[in-house]
Amino acid sequence: MIPNRTVSRLRHILVLVMLGAAVAGCGTTQQTQFLHANADLGAIQKVAVLPFENMSTERAAADKVQKVFYLELLSLDVFDVVEPGSVARSVRPSEIGSMTPADFQRIGKELGVDAVFTGSVVDFAEARTGSTPTPEVTLQLRLIETAAGTTIWSTGQARSGASMSTRLFGVGGESLTQAARKMIRSELRTLLK
Amino acid sequence: MTRNTLLAAVALLLLAIPAAATMTADDIQPEGEPRVIVMPFENLTGSPEAVALVRDSFVSALQAKGWMIADVARTDLMLEESRVRYFDSLDESVRTRMTTVLASRGVISGVIYKYTAGRNPVVGLAARMTRADGTLAWAEVGALTAQDTERMLGFGRDADLPVLTRRVVGQMLDSFPKPDRSRARVKGAPRTFFMRSAASYRSPSLDPERPHLICVLPFENYSTHPDAARIVADVLAVKFAQSKGFDVVDAAKLRAAAVKARIGTFRFVTSDDLTRLAPAVGTSYFVRGTIFDFEDPDGRQGGDPEIQVELSIVDVDQSRVVLSAQHARKGRDYEGLLLLGAVTNTVSLTDRVMGEIVEAGLRPAPAGQAAVTAKGGRRVPERHSELRSRKGENQ
Numbered sequence: 001m002i003p004n005r006t007v008s009r010l011r012h013i014l015v016l017v018m019l020g021a022a023v024a025g026c027g028t029t030q031q032t033q034f035l036h037a038n039a040d041l042g043a044i045q046k047v048a049v050l051p052f053e054n055m056s057t058e059r060a061a062a063d064k065v066q067k068v069f070y071l072e073l074l075s076l077d078v079f080d081v082v083e084p085g086s087v088a089r090s091v092r093p094s095e096i097g098s099m100t101p102a103d104f105q106r107i108g109k110e111l112g113v114d115a116v117f118t119g120s121v122v123d124f125a126e127a128r129t130g131s132t133p134t135p136e137v138t139l140q141l142r143l144i145e146t147a148a149g150t151t152i153w154s155t156g157q158a159r160s161g162a163s164m165s166t167r168l169f170g171v172g173g174e175s176l177t178q179a180a181r182k183m184i185r186s187e188l189r190t191l192l193k
Numbered sequence: 194m195t196r197n198t199l200l201a202a203v204a205l206l207l208l209a210i211p212a213a214a215t216m217t218a219d220d221i222q223p224e225g226e227p228r229v230i231v232m233p234f235e236n237l238t239g240s241p242e243a244v245a246l247v248r249d250s251f252v253s254a255l256q257a258k259g260w261m262i263a264d265v266a267r268t269d270l271m272l273e274e275s276r277v278r279y280f281d282s283l284d285e286s287v288r289t290r291m292t293t294v295l296a297s298r299g300v301i302s303g304v305i306y307k308y309t310a311g312r313n314p315v316v317g318l319a320a321r322m323t324r325a326d327g328t329l330a331w332a333e334v335g336a337l338t339a340q341d342t343e344r345m346l347g348f349g350r351d352a353d354l355p356v357l358t359r360r361v362v363g364q365m366l367d368s369f370p371k372p373d374r375s376r377a378r379v380k381g382a383p384r385t386f387f388m389r390s391a392a393s394y395r396s397p398s399l400d401p402e403r404p405h406l407i408c409v410l411p412f413e414n415y416s417t418h419p420d421a422a423r424i425v426a427d428v429l430a431v432k433f434a435q436s437k438g439f440d441v442v443d444a445a446k447l448r449a450a451a452v453k454a455r456i457g458t459f460r461f462v463t464s465d466d467l468t469r470l471a472p473a474v475g476t477s478y479f480v481r482g483t484i485f486d487f488e489d490p491d492g493r494q495g496g497d498p499e500i501q502v503e504l505s506i507v508d509v510d511q512s513r514v515v516l517s518a519q520h521a522r523k524g525r526d527y528e529g530l531l532l533l534g535a536v537t538n539t540v541s542l543t544d545r546v547m548g549e550i551v552e553a554g555l556r557p558a559p560a561g562q563a564a565v566t567a568k569g570g571r572r573v574p575e576r577h578s579e580l581r582s583r584k585g586e587n588q
Contacts, residue, residue: 041580060415064485067503071517074394078580083507083514085464085481177501177521181392192579 029159033190036152041191044114048082052119053097061124065180072184082111101149108146115145126176135179136160141187155187227372228261228297230268235280235304237420243308246355247318250362251301259372263295282445285327292325299324306424306540309491314339316357317540319427320365332431335365336540391520393553399515401557406476407506408442411459416487424543425484425502432547438555442474450474467509477510489539498524498539500546518550
């Protein structure tokens with residue numbers, strides 16, 4: 001007959017092992033962040049969102065993520081945001097990814113904005129955990145003030161792997177768009193106090 | 194006839210002329226003869242027989258509801274004489290002439306999106322009735338697959354395309370106005386519990402108390418389905434038209450305005466083009482959108498349709514977005530208890546998704562979004578004061 005103390009100890013060890021396995025199986029999220037030493041985001045009233053750069057293998061990734069970002073920025077309701085059609089007038093698709101401070105200054109004058117948001121979609125792919133989709137998304141966002149063409153805010157986030165509930169129970173998988181929306185929301189919150 | 198009688202008759206005639214000049218087509222038509230024109234529908238399928246079958250189904254179903262139908266042969270002759278190219282919507286002058294000559298209250302037109310045979314036949318279409326004065330009296334989207342008609346244990350399955358077509362038309366006409374001008378009872382869209390709604394933003398500047406006239410432009414299409422842009426824009430226009438918050442510019446009016454503004458294609462249309470177009474269509478609110486995914490099972494048994502879209506309503510006069518929404522769904526998302534309720538075709542899925550987007554767009558902006566402060570005469574959202582600043586830290 002096993003003593004009660006041994007049973008209790010075995011139970012504790014089993015719980016710890018299960019917790020460890022669950023944590024090890026969690027999806028990972030890494031985030032880096034930068035805010036300029038002299039940044040005063042409160043001085044920015046009007047912004048534009050430029051087309052995002054696409055470094056992933058998914059053709060429409062940059063457009064998808066840029067539109068998700070646009071909606072989340074509108075919902076934040078802290079800036080006046082120029083409508084995309086006006087931005088298309090000032091920015092050529094070939095310029096994306098190679099813009100200089102002079103380009104940002106020009107765009108700022110043409111659109112009458114204090115700053116522009118840009119972004120890069122580095123990864124945008126879907127893996128599978130069993131039959132449940134697990135997103136692999138890496139985004140980088142920047143806010144550039146147009147007076148001098150200086151980056152005043154920048155954030156990068158990478159998300160990969162399945163969540164704990166997906167690993168344990170095979171449910172709750174996220175689509176790529178849902179994962180991107182969550183990441184963008186958490187990144188935009190870093191703009192606020 | 195005596196001289197007095199003749200004078201009285203002339204006097205009555207003189208009094209009647211001004212009254213007659215203010216009559217509308219509705220007044221001319223006697224109350225006892227409710228009549229509509231049924232046009233041949235525009236056909237996006239590869240099946241030419243679909244047009245006649247859909248038209249006959251509408252004619253039969255409307256007659257069963259007590260409506261009279263303008264003579265079909267005469268209707269076709271007038272369409273040919275007017276050199277009508279697009280049957281989804283009539284030019285104002287053609288519509289006015291036809292409703293007057295054929296003594297009809299309105300014109301029923303539409304588009305056939307799906308008419309596919311196979312292991313799981315599917316019929317999908319949209320229709321609308323436009324009154325003589327150009328206002329919309331009714332609009333509806335309908336679609337069915339053979340799988341949708343199955344009851345318990347697979348009994349009752351209708352795999353015959355003509356039968357499916359009649360069922361689709363019958364369902365669509367449930368909400369059609371009655372000949373006595375009273376409204377039909379409309380069944381609301383099925384509730385979606387425990388499902389995330391469309392992500393949306395509505396500007397506080399979009400007044401929720403009055404309807405807004407909007408113009409729906411063709412969507413950008415990243416999917417591989419060639420008709421996705423047409424189906425999504427059409428169905429969205431129907432859902433906006435059905436809602437209380439929006440009126441939609443007629444497709445024929447948009448086409449005429451585009452020709453006048455020398456806009457050949459909407460694919461690369463800019464905000465400047467839309468600013469030029471706005472006076473001709475009567476509104477500065479344009480709906481632009483993108484289709485990222487549009488998967489069509491296309492008659493395959495057990496296939497799962499899928500759609501992902503985003504759209505914005507842009508006020509080109511103010512250069513700002515007043516409403517934005519994004520949504521994605523698969524047919525199986527609507528599956529409920531006992532694995533029932535899944536949507537099995539793209540037209541029905543598009544109908545549900547667009548309905549959810551419009552519903553989300555009709556919700557007024559949350560209280561936080563409406564709060565603004567005046568800062569030096571400039572509108573500044575209250576949350577603007579929450580933005581971070583490092584200036585104080587470095588002093």
